[in-house]
Amino acid sequence: GQQLNQSPQSMFIQEGEDVSMNCTSSSIFNTWLWYKQEPGEGPVLLIALYKAGELTSNGRLTAQFGITRKDSFLNISASIPSDVGIYFCAGQAGGSQGNLIFGKGTKLSVKP
């Protein structure tokens, strides 16, 4: 089946640093989404991307839908302690909503 490769698996950064993470797939997706999950809670949608090449920002977060439709990246600028959590990418090929595929997540730790 379809799989998403999300990297890095984990990151340990200093407060104020910028962060970059990405997801790649061997298949084409029509939608890319980025979620954040804090410990013991459900994921929260950060950004949704619907067009190849689309670049979308949400505060200090910026995400892009790759031109090839097989990848996406998420950048966080000037990280702060509350950015800590697990970031998941998700891709959807279209058709039935049952085929939303999640990456395994990038665990972000921020040192004050």
Added chain:
Amino acid sequence: DGGITQSPKYLFRKEGQNVTLSCEQNLNHDAMYWYRQDPGQGLRLIYYSQIVNDFQKGDIAEGYSVSREKKESFPLTVTSAQKNPTAFYLCASSRGTGAWGELFFGEGSRLTVL
């Protein structure tokens, strides 16, 4: 406030027992989902429902059952046939057409089998 409510948050069960996890939403969303999350893993789809009285199997439906008798409710039963039920279970909903992937999640239910 609108949202998704899962209960219980923590649940312990003995082997061989069925257990039902509750999921209620007041967002008026058409679609609802159940995901399973294991440490270091992404979310895996168990079941989903697009409309009342209809649901579809996801990638790991074996050992689970669901019902969708009301738009607001989508309970999940973890049966004794599920070989490795200890996990974090997440319920989600979405508006539907044009926004299937924009999921709103509950806070999750952590099931531990003793």
